[in-house]
Amino acid sequence: MAGWLAVATAQAACTRPINVPMAAIGVSVNxxxxxxxxxxxxxxxxxxxxxxxxxxMHKVPRARLQTLFDAGQADMLIPASATPARDAIAEFVPLIQVRVSLLTLDADAAVPRSLADLLAQPDYKLAVVRGFSFGAAYDATVAALRQRNRLIEEPDPSGVARALRQGLAQATVMTASIMVGTLVNDTELQPLLKRLRIEPLEELGWSASGLYLSRRALGEADRRTLRTAFGQAARNGRIWQLFNEHHPPGSLGVSIRPLPTPP
Structure with missing residues (x-):
């Protein structure tokens, strides 16, 4: 850690305080x-x-966080997956690679293998975090399930875990590291770790996760300063080190990995 910090110490300070509202998301943010x-x-x-x-940094609900960012009232959205809507108003800085999966409790071999299969099962309900987005295929599936009254929307991953435990939905779709971090961090929910099953979905492969710097709120000089510092943390492995420090050994391989090393 000391090494990469030393690299950036000569950078100028930002021109003003940076407003970073954050929502609880397991061990990633609490x-x-x-x-x-x-x-x-x-x-x-x-x-x-x-x-x-x-x-x-200050605490807000996840759905409120997205609203603030869209309105230019938040300087940074972290963590965040890249989406076209966000790209239109902000600059994406990748930090890590993630894979979104279907997560169930004690599911058998009959779980859907794709979002299309999930939609085709008329009694299959999904629990999701309100305000989460994992790309166009995910967003379209969530919108379709909402229209068909097959969606349970919760304010945070803990709410999703409880909905699964109560049988209100058969599954959720998110990065497994988010759910694992949530269960590890909550003594009431920790027993669910042994029941958690992770299945890939055809439409959702590996993609970058990181943060957005608002073009509406931040000037180019501040974005450049922050872009450089966060990019260095990704390149030298600091963010990967933090993920490993906060998760059980061996729990990250199916859902999260470092950014590819540039040629």
Whole structure:
């Protein structure tokens, strides 16, 4: 960690405090009262120290976070998957590669193998986090299930885990590391770890996850400073190190991996 921090210490400070609302998402982002803790808050504090930028983190619901960002009232959206709608208003900085999967509890071999199969099963319900987006195929499936009254929408991953435990839905679709981190972090939900099953879906392969820097709220100089610092954390493996420190050994391979090394 000290090595990559030293690389960026000569960078200029941001021109103003950076507004970073955040939503709880397992061990990636959590809150000890009002203090943000977890993988991404740790990374943000390291970037703040290296760049001499002031990064102001505060808690908001996930759906509210997206609304603030869309309106230009948030400088950063983290963590986030790349989508065309976000690309139109912000600059994406990749940090890690993720694979979104179908997650079930004690499911048998009859689980859907694709989003198309899932939609074709009239009694199959999905539980999702309101405000999550994992690309066009995911968004279209969620919209179709909502229209057919087959969608359970929760404010956070803990709510999704409880909906699965109560049998309100048969599955969820998200990055497995999000659910694993949520279950690890909640003593009430920890027993579900042994029941969790992870199945790939044909339409959802590996993709980049990272953060967005708002073009509506941030000037080019501040975006360049932050882009450089976060990019360095991805290239030198710091973000991958943080994920491994916060998850059970061997739990990341099917859902998360470092960015490919450039040729």
């Amino acid at each position: 809150f000890d009262e009002s203090k943000a803790v977890g993988i991404y808050p740790t990374l943000l504090r390291e970037v703040a120290a290296s760049t001499r930028c002031q990064l102001d």
